[in-house]
Amino acid sequence: MRAFITGIGGFAGSHLAEFLLENTDWEVFGLIRRSPGNVAHLQDKLSLFKGDLRDYEGVEAILAQVQPDYIFHLAGMAFVPDSWRDPWGVFENNVRGELNIFRAMVDLELKARILVVGSNEEYGLVREDELPVDEETPLRPHTPYGVSKVAQDFLGLQYHLSHGLHVVRVRPFNHTGPRQRPDFVVPAFARQLAEVEAGLRPPVIKVGNLTPKRDFTDVRDTVRAYYLALTRGKPGEVYNVGSGRAYAIQEVLDMLLELCRVKVRVEQDPALTRPSDIPVTLCDASKLRRDTGWEPVIPLRKTLEDVMEYWRVRVQGESTALD
Numbered sequence: 489m490r491a492f493i494t495g496i497g498g499f500a501g502s503h504l505a506e507f508l509l510e511n512t513d514w515e516v517f518g519l520i521r522r523s524p525g526n527v528a529h530l531q532d533k534l535s536l537f538k539g540d541l542r543d544y545e546g547v548e549a550i551l552a553q554v555q556p557d558y559i560f561h562l563a564g565m566a567f568v569p570d571s572w573r574d575p576w577g578v579f580e581n582n583v584r585g586e587l588n589i590f591r592a593m594v595d596l597e598l599k600a601r602i603l604v605v606g607s608n609e610e611y612g613l614v615r616e617d618e619l620p621v622d623e624e625t626p627l628r629p630h631t632p633y634g635v636s637k638v639a640q641d642f643l644g645l646q647y648h649l650s651h652g653l654h655v656v657r658v659r660p661f662n663h664t665g666p667r668q669r670p671d672f673v674v675p676a677f678a679r680q681l682a683e684v685e686a687g688l689r690p691p692v693i694k695v696g697n698l699t700p701k702r703d704f705t706d707v708r709d710t711v712r713a714y715y716l717a718l719t720r721g722k723p724g725e726v727y728n729v730g731s732g733r734a735y736a737i738q739e740v741l742d743m744l745l746e747l748c749r750v751k752v753r754v755e756q757d758p759a760l761t762r763p764s765d766i767p768v769t770l771c772d773a774s775k776l777r778r779d780t781g782w783e784p785v786i787p788l789r790k791t792l793e794d795v796m797e798y799w800r801v802r803v804q805g806e807s808t809a810l811d
Contacts, residue, residue: 489514492556492600494541494589495563496534497525499668500605504560504711509533511715517554519563526667541585548592558718559593559602561586564640567671568609571633582636583643590647601654603718604644608661608703608730608769609634620772623659623726641726648724656721658714661730661771665707665791666798674704674795677741681748682799691752696760698741701734701768706786713773716780730771731784743789747796 491508495501496518505527508516517535524531537554539546541563564582565571571578586604593600611621612628629635641657648655664674683689713729721727745752776782 489557490554491516491558491560492551492554493518493560493562494585495561496520496536497523497527498562498566499526499665500663500707500711500714501560501562502526502530502667503665503707504562504714505530505534507708507711507715514558517556519550541588542580544588544591547585547588548595551589551592551598552596555598556600559589559600560605560714560718561589561602562605562714564605564636565633566607567669568631568633569671571631571636575632578633579636579639582633583639586640586643590643590651590653593653594647594651599654601656601718601723602644603714604640604655604657605714606641606657606659606726607634607637608659608728608771610638610641610659611769612766614766614769616768619768620732620770621728622772623728623775645724645726654723656717656723657726658717658776659726659728660710660713661703661705661728661769663705663707663710663729664795666794668707668795673702673737674740674744674792675799677744678792678795678799679803681744681752682796682803684752685749685800686803688803691750692755693741693745693752694755694757694760695737695741696757698738699736700766701736701770703730703732703734703769703771704740704788704791705729705731705784706788706791709784709786713776713780713782716782717776720780721776722779725775725779727776727779728771728773729776729782730773731788732771732773734768734770735788740788740792743792744796747793 497520565578612630644655668675670679
């Protein structure tokens with residue numbers, strides 16, 4: 489069997505590549521834009537292609553060569569604030585790239601199964617009486633990014649209905665772990681704390697709004713959900729992916745402060761506060777559990793320990809490179 493991962497060099501893509509290499513006998517192929525990124529250490533076990541999903545001819549040529557049995561479409565712009573700064577850029581990147589994959593699958597008559605990765609941002613403004621969020625919760629995206637993910641989601645459904653493609657869609661909630669960009673809340677905290685430990689900054693951490701509650705899942709549990717959704721899930725269906733427990737950002741910060749090896753003062757920074765923060769996100773993933781048997785198994789504290797250790801190593805490496 490052959491698996492093709494778009495965005496393989498990114499955060500979730502690299503963990504998915506590791507999962508497939510460790511748990512299947514599949515050949516793993518992947519698309520990168522420029523550098524191998526987070527799969528540099530796996531290059532001898534992978535086949536990587538450079539390309540841009542917005543280039544239809546390039547996408548078709550790669551898929552014709554790979555002839556995958558499974559396609560995990562993870563590539564795209566994932567940082568919500570970027571969609572406010574460049575809404576069309578995010579929409580074009582996320583939607584046009586996926587459309588080119590579907591067009592190529594139809595033109596090449598590929599029979600591959602394909603996973604479309606949406607987001608809990610599709611649900612957007614969820615009322616408290618609608619929690620926890622299941623797949624029947626109305627979609628009310630309130631960011632350009634959320635709209636782009638709704639488009640990807642329904643584009644996948646459309647190609648399933650109109651062309652009979654084996655499309656499975658997922659809507660992951662917050663997932664975190666080693667290798668996540670420091671734009672996101674958990675690595676943003678962990679990087680600052682690692683820099684404090686290394687003596688690279690004063691013992692102060694800058695934070696935004698700590699009251700929102702988020703449903704966090706370890707990225708390694710999330711990519712296992714992706715694998716199970718595509719191999720065991722029903723074509724045309726959509727599945728939420730989340731732990732089913734919401735943690736206040738304050739709770740996450742407190743755990744990271746406990747893991748930090750020095751005492752750190754917390755300071756509020758208004759520039760880090762998002763005006764459209766939703767008070768609570770809470771996932772109901774019972775449909776995924778029922779159809780695939782998936783369960784999250786990595787506790788949040790273990791995730792945070794691994795994130796802290798990742799940033800300690802990375803900060804030390806960056807510091808050494810500057811010496």
